Amino acid sequence: MRSKHRNFTVLSIILITFASMLAGCGADKSNNTPAKETAPAAASPSPAAETVKPAEAAPVQPKEVKIGFQIIPNAELLVKAQGLVEKKFPDVKVTWLQFDSGRDVNTAIASGGIDLGLAGSVPVAIGLASQLPYQVYFLHDVIGDNEALAVRNSSNIAGVKDLAGKKIAVPFGSTTHFSLLAALKQESVDPKSVTILDLQPPDIVAAWQRNDIDGAFVWQPSLAKLVADDGKIIISAKALAEKGSITADVGVVRSEFAKQYPQFLKDYVGLLDEAVQLYRSNPNEAAKSLAPLLSQPEADTLSQMNELVWLLSSEQSAESYLGSGTRVSGFAQVLQATGEFLVEQQTIPSAPDAAVYQQGIYNEALTGK
Numbered sequence: 001m002r003s004k005h006r007n008f009t010v011l012s013i014i015l016i017t018f019a020s021m022l023a024g025c026g027a028d029k030s031n032n033t034p035a036k037e038t039a040p041a042a043a044s045p046s047p048a049a050e051t052v053k054p055a056e057a058a059p060v061q062p063k064e065v066k067i068g069f070q071i072i073p074n075a076e077l078l079v080k081a082q083g084l085v086e087k088k089f090p091d092v093k094v095t096w097l098q099f100d101s102g103r104d105v106n107t108a109i110a111s112g113g114i115d116l117g118l119a120g121s122v123p124v125a126i127g128l129a130s131q132l133p134y135q136v137y138f139l140h141d142v143i144g145d146n147e148a149l150a151v152r153n154s155s156n157i158a159g160v161k162d163l164a165g166k167k168i169a170v171p172f173g174s175t176t177h178f179s180l181l182a183a184l185k186q187e188s189v190d191p192k193s194v195t196i197l198d199l200q201p202p203d204i205v206a207a208w209q210r211n212d213i214d215g216a217f218v219w220q221p222s223l224a225k226l227v228a229d230d231g232k233i234i235i236s237a238k239a240l241a242e243k244g245s246i247t248a249d250v251g252v253v254r255s256e257f258a259k260q261y262p263q264f265l266k267d268y269v270g271l272l273d274e275a276v277q278l279y280r281s282n283p284n285e286a287a288k289s290l291a292p293l294l295s296q297p298e299a300d301t302l303s304q305m306n307e308l309v310w311l312l313s314s315e316q317s318a319e320s321y322l323g324s325g326t327r328v329s330g331f332a333q334v335l336q337a338t339g340e341f342l343v344e345q346q347t348i349p350s351a352p353d354a355a356v357y358q359q360g361i362y363n364e365a366l367t368g369k
Contacts, residue, residue, distance in 0.1 A: 059263035064093040068105050068117035071098065072219065072249055073290050073305045074141040075275035076118055081289040084271045089264070100200040103173040105252070109134050115257045116268070120175030121248045125338040128360040129351050135258060135362035138251035138269055139316050139331065142309035143219075147176050147247065148236035149183065150226040151215035159234055160184065164193040166214040169207055172198040173347075175247040176217040178338065179237050181345050182245035183217075191345075220304040221294045238307075245341075246334050249308075258362050269313050269365040276310045317368030322361050324368060332358040 067085075069076055079085060085094050099105050102119025106127045109117055118140055119127070127134065149168075151157040157166060160183050170177045184191050199207060201222040207213045208226050215234075216226060227233065237247050251272075258265055279286040287302035294301050316322045323329030332354045339351025 060261060061089065061092055061264055062115070062257070062261050064095065065089075065116065065257075065264070066095045066097060066114045068097050068099050068108055068114040070100070070102075070105075070118050070249075071221070071294060072118070072141070072146070072308075073221075073294060073301055074249060074308055075272045075279070075310060076140050076251065077293060078275040078279065078286055078290055079271050081293055082275070084274065085268065088267060088271060092264075100202065101171040101174050103171065106132060106173075109252065109254060112254070115254050117252050119250055119252060120178075121246070121250055121335065122175045122178040122338055122342070123173050124250045124252060124360075125335045125351070125357070126173060126342065126348055127252070128335065128357055129339050129348055133255050134252040135255055135360050136250050136322065136331070137253045137258065137265060137362045137365050138272060138313065139311055139321060140249040140251055140272075142311070143175060143241070143247045143249060144238040144307050144309060145236045146223075146304060146307040147179060147217070147219040148223055148233045149180065149215060149217040150223060150231040150233050153230050153232055155214040157215060157234065160187040161189060163215070164189060165195075167195045167197060167212070169197040169199040169204045169213045169216040170218065171200050171204075175237070175249075176219060178341070179240050179245060179247060180217040181347075182240050182341070183235055186240075186243060186245075220307065221296055221300075224296070224300060224304070246338075248331075248334075253362060255362075258364075262364060265362075265365045269367070273312050273314075273367065276312050279305065279310055313366040314368035317363060317366040322363045322366060323358075324363055324366065326358065328354045328358045329361065329363075332361060335360070 069080060071077065080096055097108070097114055099108070099117070102123030105114070105117040105119040106123050108114045109127070110132055117134075124136060155166065157163065163184070168180065170180050180196070181191060184194065197207075197213065199216070201218055204213070204216045204218050205222050205225050208216065208229065218226070241247065253265060275286070283302055283305065284298070287298045287305060290305070291298045291301040294304070311321065317324040319327065320330035322331050335357040336351065336354040339348065339357070342348045343351050
């Protein structure tokens with residue numbers, strides 16, 4: 001186990017500037033093996049001697065799948081909005097369960113309450129360090145301006161250094177909690193000088209409306225509600241990522257489910273790819289589908305969708321993301337660095353090395369594999 005902090009600014013550049021990874025996706029898979037000498041043709045067997053090959057068994061599909069999702073304007077929410085899973089698997093009972101944070105998703109995975117879940121990279125780093133029985137199978141998005149620290153205009157907070165003595169809300173164990181602590185560290189502000197409150201996004205909005213808090217580090221669409229109500233943003237996850245503090249929204253699957261139903265998982269990733277392609281080719285249509293789930297206008301929805309980096313699974317098979325083999329990938333190193341930061345902040349007792357985090361990545365469902 002290692003707990004020293006590492007600088008991984010290089011990885012942030014790789015993840016945030018993801019477009020440079022899109023070239024060179026295909027490898028030459030042609031068969032260059034020389035042809036073997038052919039022996040003289042044997043006499044054709046009689047019909048009675050011919051053997052009939054058995055038909056390939058159809059992939060085993062689950063009778064039911066429980067998907068833990070969050071209201072985040074990314075590909076998975078678009079898959080849900082368009083009913084793609086139900087159309088693809090008419091014989092599978094699909095149950096969607098909404099969660100407010102990755103911490104609750106970790107709890108649900110631990111209890112076997114869901115098969116697939118969406119959690120931030122921070123709760124996933126905590127989960128894998130705690131040996132939760134799941135693996136990362138997809139990056140739903142790399143977080144940019146979709147998560148940010150909003151403060152009241154009337155709070156006399158001009159920057160992170162002014163947070164001392166203020167009440168700031170954040171869901172503990174989330175990507176925004178990690179970002180808040182990273183922002184304080186970068187500005188040499190003692191976290192103990194700030195009253196940090198553990199609140200879920202709906203409770204943050206309510207506390208803001210009651211004037212109980214001075215600010216909050218939270219994600220969309222809650223973030224937009226704070227800004228619209230006498231709020232302003234002083235730092236975002238994108239700005240922090242540019243300094244090395246990377247965060248992402250991650251798809252996790254129970255390891256036993258992935259082992260039992262690998263074809264279902266591949267097909268589900270195919271649906272996520274379909275959603276990413278729709279967003280890229282027709283963002284307005286994608287926003288129209290998502291707007292009702294976010295309870296806001298299509299223009300606001302599209303703006304928030306654009307604050308995230310959407311990646312195809314073929315792009316995620318690059319070594320800078322989830323990789324395509326057992327070699328330690330870029331995202332495994334991000335998880336390790338996140339874990340080491342959390343150890344430094346005394347959030348978790350210890351963190352494994354990058355090789356252990358790589359074991360927590362299931363890249364068999366990626367199309368670029």
